[in-house]
Amino acid sequence: MSAAPSQRLAYNAPTRLDTLAAWLLALAWVLPLIYTVWTAFHAPEYAARFVWNAPLTLDNFARAWEAAPFARYFLNTTLLVLMILAAQLVLSTMAAYAFARYEFRGRDIVFSLVLVQLTVMPDLLLVENYRTMASLGLIDSLFAIGLPYFASALAIFLLRQTFMGIPKELDEAARMEGASALQILWRVYVPLAKPIYVAFGLVSVSYHWNNFLWPLIVTNSVKARPLTVGLQVFSSVDQGIDWSIITAATLMTSAPLLIAFLLFQRQFVQSFMRAGIK
Amino acid sequence: MSTRGSPTVHRGSHTAVQAWLLLLPASLILLAFTHWPVIGTLWHSFQSTPKGGRPPVWVGLENYQVMLDDPVFWKALVNNLWFAGATIPLSIGLALAMALWVNERIAGRTFLRMAYFTPTVLPMIAVANIWLFFYTPQYGLLEQLSGALGFGSHNWLGSPSTALGAVTLVAVWKEAGFFMIFYLAALQSLNPSLREAAAIEGASRWYFFRRVQWPLLMPTTLFVLINCVINAFRMVDHLFVLTRGGPDNASTLLLYHLYEVGFSFWDTGYASALTMVIIVALVGVTLLQFFVLDRKVHYR
Numbered sequence: 001m002s003a004a005p006s007q008r009l010a011y012n013a014p015t016r017l018d019t020l021a022a023w024l025l026a027l028a029w030v031l032p033l034i035y036t037v038w039t040a041f042h043a044p045e046y047a048a049r050f051v052w053n054a055p056l057t058l059d060n061f062a063r064a065w066e067a068a069p070f071a072r073y074f075l076n077t078t079l080l081v082l083m084i085l086a087a088q089l090v091l092s093t094m095a096a097y098a099f100a101r102y103e104f105r106g107r108d109i110v111f112s113l114v115l116v117q118l119t120v121m122p123d124l125l126l127v128e129n130y131r132t133m134a135s136l137g138l139i140d141s142l143f144a145i146g147l148p149y150f151a152s153a154l155a156i157f158l159l160r161q162t163f164m165g166i167p168k169e170l171d172e173a174a175r176m177e178g179a180s181a182l183q184i185l186w187r188v189y190v191p192l193a194k195p196i197y198v199a200f201g202l203v204s205v206s207y208h209w210n211n212f213l214w215p216l217i218v219t220n221s222v223k224a225r226p227l228t229v230g231l232q233v234f235s236s237v238d239q240g241i242d243w244s245i246i247t248a249a250t251l252m253t254s255a256p257l258l259i260a261f262l263l264f265q266r267q268f269v270q271s272f273m274r275a276g277i278k
Numbered sequence: 279m280s281t282r283g284s285p286t287v288h289r290g291s292h293t294a295v296q297a298w299l300l301l302l303p304a305s306l307i308l309l310a311f312t313h314w315p316v317i318g319t320l321w322h323s324f325q326s327t328p329k330g331g332r333p334p335v336w337v338g339l340e341n342y343q344v345m346l347d348d349p350v351f352w353k354a355l356v357n358n359l360w361f362a363g364a365t366i367p368l369s370i371g372l373a374l375a376m377a378l379w380v381n382e383r384i385a386g387r388t389f390l391r392m393a394y395f396t397p398t399v400l401p402m403i404a405v406a407n408i409w410l411f412f413y414t415p416q417y418g419l420l421e422q423l424s425g426a427l428g429f430g431s432h433n434w435l436g437s438p439s440t441a442l443g444a445v446t447l448v449a450v451w452k453e454a455g456f457f458m459i460f461y462l463a464a465l466q467s468l469n470p471s472l473r474e475a476a477a478i479e480g481a482s483r484w485y486f487f488r489r490v491q492w493p494l495l496m497p498t499t500l501f502v503l504i505n506c507v508i509n510a511f512r513m514v515d516h517l518f519v520l521t522r523g524g525p526d527n528a529s530t531l532l533l534y535h536l537y538e539v540g541f542s543f544w545d546t547g548y549a550s551a552l553t554m555v556i557i558v559a560l561v562g563v564t565l566l567q568f569f570v571l572d573r574k575v576h577y578r
Binding site for chain 2 (some may be wrong): 014017018019023026031085095099102103104111114120123124125147150151156181182198206207209212213216217225235236244252253257260261262265269272273
C-alpha cells in the first residue's frame with residue numbers, strides 16, 4: 001500500500017507518443033474551425049491568406065447581418081426552442097409522475113409505447129407529419145416546427161427514473177398535510193429533480209437550435225424560418241461564394257451555443273452525459 | 279385519498295383516472311406524431327400518389343416495386359451502408375482513444391477535451407459550411423496544405439470517387455467527441471483498485487486495456503454503437519450544403535433520397551415506401567440490441 005501512490009501515478013501514464021498523438025488529433029479537430037474564425041474576422045483579401053498582422057474586423061458580421069433577416073431568424077429560433085422546452089418540461093413531468101408513482105392497468109405497455117419515440121423519431125416521419133400539419137393548416141408556422149416534439153420520450157424516461165428514486169416518505173408526509181397530487185409534484189418532486197431538468201434542458205435546446213430537416217420542410221418564408229434554415233438559404237442562394245460573409249454568418253448562428261459551451265463546459269459535458277446514460 | 283398502509287403511493291380506480299389524465303397530453307402528442315404517422319406511412323406506401331385531383335388508389339406493392347427498380351434507391355442504400363460502415367468504427371475508435379487520453383493526466387487535458395467536444399454543440403448546417411470552405415478547391419485549407427506538400431489540386435466534393443468519403447469524414451468529426459463523453463464517464467466510474475492490481479501484477483498497458491478496461495466498457499460500447507447506427511440513417515443535414523447527394527448521386531443517403539422524392543418530386547406514395555425501409559432498419563437494430571446483444575455484452 002505504501003508504495004502504491006507513486007506507482008499508481010507512473011503506471012499507465014501517457015507516454016510522449018500519446019501526448020503527441022492526442023495533440024495532433026486535437027489540432028486536426030479545431031483546424032477547420034480556426035480557419036473559419038480567421039476568415040470571418042478578416043477582410044476578404046485575407047480570406048485564404050495568412051498574414052501574421054492582418055487587421056481584424058467585424059465588417060463581415062455587419063454585412064451578413066444586413067444581407068439577410070438574421071434578426072428575425074434569431075427571434076424565430078429563440079421562440080422555437082423556448083416553446084418546445086416549456087412544453088416538453090410540463091408534459092414530460094406529468095407523464096413521468098404518472099409512470100413513477102401510480103399503479104394502473106396497462107402502465108408498462110404505455111411506457112414501452114412511449115419509448116418507441118427513441119428509435120422512430122419525428123425527424124424520420126416527414127411525409128406523414130407534413131400531411132398532418134397541412135390538414136391542420138399550420139404549414140409555415142413556428143408551432144408546426146415545434147408541435148411534433150412537445151412530448152419527449154427521453155425527458156419522460158429520465159424524469160421517471162429520477163422520480164422513482166425519490167423516497168416515498170416525502171410524498172406521504174406532504175399528503176398528510178393535505179397537499180394534492182399536483183401540489184406534491186410541484187413542491188416535492190420537481191425541486192428534487194432539478195439537475196435532470198438542467199441536463200435535459202441543455203440537450204433539448206442544443207438539439208432544437210441545431211435541427212434542420214423538419215423546419216426546412218415545414219417552413220417556406222422568413223416569418224417562420226429558424227436560423228439553421230435561414231443560414232442554408234443565405235449561403236446557398238444569396239451569396240455565391242463570398243466566403244468572408246458566409247463564415248461570419250456561420251459563426252453568428254452557432255455563437256450562442258458555442259459561447260455558452262465555452263463558458264459552462266463542465267455543465268454541458270455533464271448534461272449530455274446524464275441525458276445519455278440511462 | 280389515504281393509502282391504507284400500502285407501500286405504493288397511488289393506487290385504486292380513482293387514482294387510475296388521475297394517472298391517465300396526467301398522461302393524456304404527452305400521449306396525444308406521441309400518438310399523433312409518432313405512432314399514427316408510422317401506421318399512416320405503412321398505409322400510404324400501398325397507395326398511389328394523388329395527382330391532378332385524382333384521389334389516391336390502392337396499388338398494393340407497386341411503390342415497393344418502383345423502389346426495387348429505382349437505381350438511385352440502390353445507390354443510396356449502398357452509400358448508406360458504406361457511410362454506416364465507415365462512421366461507426368471510426369467514431370467509436372476515435373471516441374475511445376480520446377476518452378482514454380483525456381482520462382489520464384495528459385498535458386493540456388482541458389484544451390484537448392474542449393477541442394474534441396466542440397463540434398458537438400455546432401449545428402450540422404454550420405459544420406457543413408465550415409467543411410465546405412475547408413474542402414473548396416484552390417481556396418480551402420485542405421488544398422493549401424496539400425499544395426504546400428506538392429500534391430495536385432483535387433475537387434474532394436466534386437468527384438464521385440471522393441464525395442462520399444468527404445461527407446463521411448464530416449460526420450465523424452461531428453459525432454466522435456459526443457461519444458467520447460460516454461466513454462469518459464464509464465472510465466471514471468471504473469474501480470481504481472483494478473489499476474493498482476494490474477500495476478502490482480506488472481500487466482502491460484495493452485494487456486490492461488484489452489483484458490480489463492475494454493470488457494468493462496462493453497455496455498458503453500453497445501450504447502454508443504446503437505446511437506451510431508441511428509445517426510448513420512438520420513444524419514443528412516450536411517448533404518444539403520456539401521454535395522446535395524451528388525455528383526451523380528455519389529454521396530446520396532436514404533433519408534436524403536427520401537427528402538428528394540417526397541418534397542422535391544412530391545411522390546408521397548413512393549416516399550412512404552422509402553420511409554418504411556428506414557423505420558424497419560432502425561426498429562430492427564433496436565430489437566437486435568434488446569434480444570441479442572444485451573445478453574452478450576455483460577462481462578461474466
